[in-house]
Amino acid sequence: MSSLSLKRAVGIPNVHRAYASAQACYSEHGVDTARALALLAEIPVSLHCWQGDDVGGFEKVGSALTGGIAVTGNYPGKARNPDELRLDAKAAFGLIPGTHRFNLHASYGEFGGKKVDRNEVEASHFQNWIDWARANNLGLDFNPTFFSHPLSNDGFTLAHRDKSVRDFWIEHGVRCRTIGAAFGKALAKSCVTNFWIPDGYKDTPTDRVAPRERLTESLDKIFKKAISSKLNQDAVEPKLFGLGSESYVVGSHEFYLGYALSRKKLLCLDSGHYHPTESIADKISSVLQFMPQILLHVSRGVRWDSDHVVVLNDDLLLIAREIVANDYSKRVHIGLDYFDASINRIAAWVVGTRNMLRALLVGLLEPPGIKQAEREGDYTMRLALQEETKLLPAGAVWDYFCETHGVPVGAKWLTEVKRYERDVLSKRS
Numbered sequence: 001m002s003s004l005s006l007k008r009a010v011g012i013p014n015v016h017r018a019y020a021s022a023q024a025c026y027s028e029h030g031v032d033t034a035r036a037l038a039l040l041a042e043i044p045v046s047l048h049c050w051q052g053d054d055v056g057g058f059e060k061v062g063s064a065l066t067g068g069i070a071v072t073g074n075y076p077g078k079a080r081n082p083d084e085l086r087l088d089a090k091a092a093f094g095l096i097p098g099t100h101r102f103n104l105h106a107s108y109g110e111f112g113g114k115k116v117d118r119n120e121v122e123a124s125h126f127q128n129w130i131d132w133a134r135a136n137n138l139g140l141d142f143n144p145t146f147f148s149h150p151l152s153n154d155g156f157t158l159a160h161r162d163k164s165v166r167d168f169w170i171e172h173g174v175r176c177r178t179i180g181a182a183f184g185k186a187l188a189k190s191c192v193t194n195f196w197i198p199d200g201y202k203d204t205p206t207d208r209v210a211p212r213e214r215l216t217e218s219l220d221k222i223f224k225k226a227i228s229s230k231l232n233q234d235a236v237e238p239k240l241f242g243l244g245s246e247s248y249v250v251g252s253h254e255f256y257l258g259y260a261l262s263r264k265k266l267l268c269l270d271s272g273h274y275h276p277t278e279s280i281a282d283k284i285s286s287v288l289q290f291m292p293q294i295l296l297h298v299s300r301g302v303r304w305d306s307d308h309v310v311v312l313n314d315d316l317l318l319i320a321r322e323i324v325a326n327d328y329s330k331r332v333h334i335g336l337d338y339f340d341a342s343i344n345r346i347a348a349w350v351v352g353t354r355n356m357l358r359a360l361l362v363g364l365l366e367p368p369g370i371k372q373a374e375r376e377g378d379y380t381m382r383l384a385l386q387e388e389t390k391l392l393p394a395g396a397v398w399d400y401f402c403e404t405h406g407v408p409v410g411a412k413w414l415t416e417v418k419r420y421e422r423d424v425l426s427k428r429s
């Protein structure tokens with residue numbers, strides 16, 4: 001159980017009764033619920049800091065979000081400084097069962113009122129985050145910030161035609177890996193540092209090659225220094241398009257697939273970064289044939305890469321199922337990546353993370369008869385069992401997991417969020 005103070009032991013007899021009955025039911029289907037729960041408790045999810053303040057960061061007040069990503073909504077009470085963000089994140093962690101991680105962007109450093117540019121960031125600017133993570137038993141992940149900056153305003157960073165601009169961003173990348181390694185060392189939990197850049201063209205380019213050559217060269221410079229994977233692991237994140245890069249993205253899927261394979265990096269699969277009917281669930285077992293580990297950015301696109309809060313839909317269930325059914329949980333780092341400013345931001349964290357965990361649980365509770373049917377070529381049986389499984393009492397097992405991990409069962413967590421909103425968030429101007 002996490003040490004986070006908001007977690008408290010609750011004793012609800014109904015939860016135990018319902019669990020006992022669910023346990024018996026799953027057991028008839030050959031599923032050991034206790035084993036599923038033990039495995040679920042071991043899977044960390046990395047909560048993204050940027051849901052807490054609409055991808056704002058703390059470099060300067062009111063800096064515009066650029067890079068072709070967008071947050072919509074104006075719900076009151078967003079975190080205005082690192083202390084508030086930590087308080088909010090802690091409130092969210094207190095409503096989420098298990099031991100997890102927190103994912104920072106470089107723009108969330110603490111610079112003591114001084115102007116520290118991206119090519120000057122260092123681990124000391126994240127000391128408060130390290131101390132907080134240690135105190136709350138959290139691992140930290142990291143991301144260089146290649147957007148919301150004057151030197152990214154024309155849509156290019158590491159692939160920029162101007163060498164001095166590239167050099168600025170290369171230095172940022174180099175420093176961010178060092179910061180990631182410092183996280184890993186301080187917390188004795190390896191950090192995943194994920195590289196996403198916005199570079200691309202709104203309209204049809206003539207030269208698709210040169211920017212990709214420049215990106216390869218820049219990345220190679222960033223990754224030149226070997227860093228122990230015990231401290232830091234690098235990931236690279238492809239994308240299909242962004243706002244303002246509709247026609248050409250330098251770091252496309254094929255670009256980074258090749259880069260990750262040839263340079264032994266983690267590939268980051270973001271569920272919003274593909275064609276709308278293309279699911280990253282199917283990509284997991286494909287790329288893991290050829291690389292040891294990957295990172296996921298679990299998100300939800302609605303009509304486009306809109307980064308809606310993750311809900312328990314088929315997409316999510318499939319992604320989670322692929323991870324647990326194939327025993328990939330040590331090879332797939334699960335991060336969340338969405339940002340909704342139209343609802344309570346703590347609730348957004350809690351809903352998305354609880355859904356991620358619920359989806360993993362549903363995968364862990366899959367009756368072995370389904371695989372068996374497929375092995376025997378009985379696809380009628382496979383389909384029938386897949387459908388029957390959908391209404392097995394996974395909810396009772398989930399409630400029991402929440403209860404035994406000292407977090408609210410069912411929608412009761414919302415009462416805590418409402419109280420926090422009244423006592424804390426509503427006081428923010």
Ligand code: RNT
Binds near residue numbers: 069143
């Ligand atoms: C953008 C990428 C990237 C960002 C974060 C904030 O399309 O998904 O991961 O969302 O870095």
Ligand code: ZN
Binds near residue numbers: 196237270297337
């Ligand atoms: Zn992403």
